[in-house]
Amino acid sequence: MKSINHKRIFEGSTYEDVFHKYYGALVSYAVRFVSDDQASEDLVQDVFLRLLNKIRNNEELNDVRSYLYRSVKNQCINYNKHMLVRDKYEADNADGIDNEDNYIDAAIRTEVYRQLNEALKKLPPQTQKIFRLVLDGLTSKEIAEDLQLSVETVKTQRKRAKMMLKQHLGNVTYVLAILFNYIP
Amino acid sequence: MKEQFKIADIITKCIQEKELSADEMQYIGNWRKQSNNNNTYKELLNGNGLEVFQQGIKKYDSNAALQNVLRKSSASRFNRVRLSFQKIAAVVIPAIIILGASFLLWDSTPEQTTIAKSEEIKPVSNKAILLLDNGQSVQLGDIEQGVISESDGTLISNDKGLIKYDQSNKIAQKTIYNTIKVPRGGEYQLVLADGTKVWLNSDSEIKYPVQFTGNTREVWISGELYFDVHPDKNKPFKISANGVGIEVLGTEFNVEAYKEDQDIITTLIEGSVKVTTESNKGLIMKPNDQVVFNRTDQSIEINQVNARNMSLWKDGVFYADAEPLSEIMERLARWYNVDVSYDSPMLKTKRFSIEVKRYEDISKVLHILAATQKVDFDVEGNKVIVMK
Incomplete structure (x- = not known):
């Protein structure tokens, strides 16, 4: 009775890694169609439970990302069908939502933000904090006052963020657009 | 499904200001021409949505969710195994x-x-060896009865298979440690200075401070022990067991952590404990949960058990x-x-x-x-x- 949670299963990631990388994003994807936080969390957890069983049974899985999004989509459609029986009004509503284009559009948006967010999570906390303030539209000077740092430090941090995102992650998130294009 | 992820990956690259291949440029170009796609593209590149996304996913605790999934998974597997035992x-x-x-x-x-x-x-008898701070060892048994004084003045009394530490009123100069080793074929009971009760099974040992002076109460164990921890919110009780840390929030539980065994098994009878390993920072256990940590592949499994049965040895x-x-x-x-x-x-x-x-x-x-x-x-x- 050994679990496989820590074995590397997908391109060097463990089941747990995949869980943490996709869970929040998939719930936010489901919420667009199901509009209920708890129900969305439940159905995404169900999908992950099935994934775990698949791995345990050594079933083939060539693209985990597609599998996850597709399964969540199917779960949402099933959930809404179930609601259809319970509530005619909501069903009419759900019918409009549940078209293929909406699911595709939502999957693209979710996946873009998820990837950016993963890249951002790897930045040091201080840099992330500065980044957030930049997002809020604060200038380097204002950020420096806010965090009680020198303007130079803030500017250095912005530069460091750029370096880190480019070199270490190989990812230049759109932080750059904001961090550098709008530097006052 | 594949196409939409290709699109997502290309857009992510655009936002990250990475260079696109000719193929990718053509692909995204064609895509943008279709129906409403260009609006999606512009909205994503504008970037405002990321903060909304981050705020949104904050609500969903992936640690709790993962525990939930693992629990469900092992519960169903446990039932399957039991069926085959019938x-x-x-x-x-x-x-x-x-x-x-x-x-x-x-x-x-x-x-x-x-x-x-x-x-x-x-059969089993009450026997154990007590190692004092100065390295001196004392044989404990059924017959021996008496009081020992440690170098910091703590009185240790031994009677009928039970050794007990008195809470000292003096402020200790430094923390000193004692160790109890129970050989194969033996068992012993211990009451620590804070009132925590410990049952030691055969071939088990525990190292503990004679007085708990710091902000935490920390002990080191090996073998199988049962703990009834004296509640004290201000001083968390921590147990290190061959690579697994157990933080106690006032509770009764059983730990099986023999050096020669692959698995370290923690079973919770009452209350709540937090188990930490190198790869898992903080798994909160509920009563009747049994966490099996495999030291070789670092895997963790949560089973639902009848916890009382797991600690029947102490009775x-x-x-x-x-x-x-x-x-x-x-x-x-x-x-x-x-x-x-x-x-x-x-x-x-x-x-x-x-x-x-x-x-x-x-x-x-x-x-x-x-x-x-x-x-x-x-x-x-x-x-x-x-x-x-």
Whole structure:
């Protein structure tokens, strides 16, 4: 009775890694169609439970990302069908939502933000904090006052963020657009 | 599904200001021409949505969710395993009952089996070694009774298999440590200075401060121990067990962490504990949860068990629920201090359920197992040979 949670299963990631990388994003994807936080969390957890069983049974899985999004989509459609029986009004509503284009559009948006967010999570906390303030539209000077740092430090941090995102992650998130294009 | 992720990856690259291949440029160009896609593209590149996304996913706790999934998964697997045991149990359990009824007859005809002929192997007794801070060791046993004074003035009293530390009123100069080692075939009880009760099973040890002076109460263990921790919110109780950390929030639980075993098993009876390992920072256990940590592949498994059964040993009961014979014999070997060998390795995987008072002679336990007719034993001196 050994679990496989820590074995590397997908391109060097463990089941747990995949869980943490996709869970929040998939719930936010489901919420667009199901509009209920708890129900969305439940159905995404169900999908992950099935994934775990698949791995345990050594079933083939060539693209985990597609599998996850597709399964969540199917779960949402099933959930809404179930609601259809319970509530005619909501069903009419759900019918409009549940078209293929909406699911595709939502999957693209979710996946873009998820990837950016993963890249951002790897930045040091201080840099992330500065980044957030930049997002809020604060200038380097204002950020420096806010965090009680020198303007130079803030500017250095912005530069460091750029370096880190480019070199270490190989990812230049759109932080750059904001961090550098709008530097006052 | 594949196409939409190709699009997502290209857009992510655009936002990250990475260079696109000619193929990718053409692909995204075609895509943008279709229906409403260009609006999606512009909205994503504008970037405002990321903060909304981040705020949104904050609500969803992926750690709690993962625990939930693992719990559900192991609960369903546990049931499956038990189903396959039903056949075995159907044979073993009636056999034990029948045997229980015929025990008196067996006693009057001891020549019937090889086990009965052998000399009695001593049951568990209260014995342990106490290592003081200065390195001096003291033999503890049934008879010895008395009071020892540690270098910091703490009084340690020993009586009938129980050693007790008094809370000192003096402010300690420095923290000093004692260790209790219980050999194979022994058991002992300990009351720490804070009132926490500890039961030590055979072949187990614990290192602990004589007085808990710091902000936490920390002890180091190996083997199988049962804890009844004295609640103190201001001083969390921490246990280190061969690579697993257990942080106690006032509670009763059992830890099995023998150095030679692969698995470290924590079973929670009451209250709440947090288990930490190198790869898992903080798993909160609920009563009847059993966390099995495998030291080799660092995996963690959460099972739902009847936790009381897992700690029956401290009340002198030997208990096994459809366990492989190898595990049963390993525990018996520790408890009665015998060596076990097998005629055939096939025997190790046979499963048995048993519940028997442990202070009896080992041959009684072996009789019960032999009565199933699935296994037999030969006892020579300190050696037990498992046969078909």
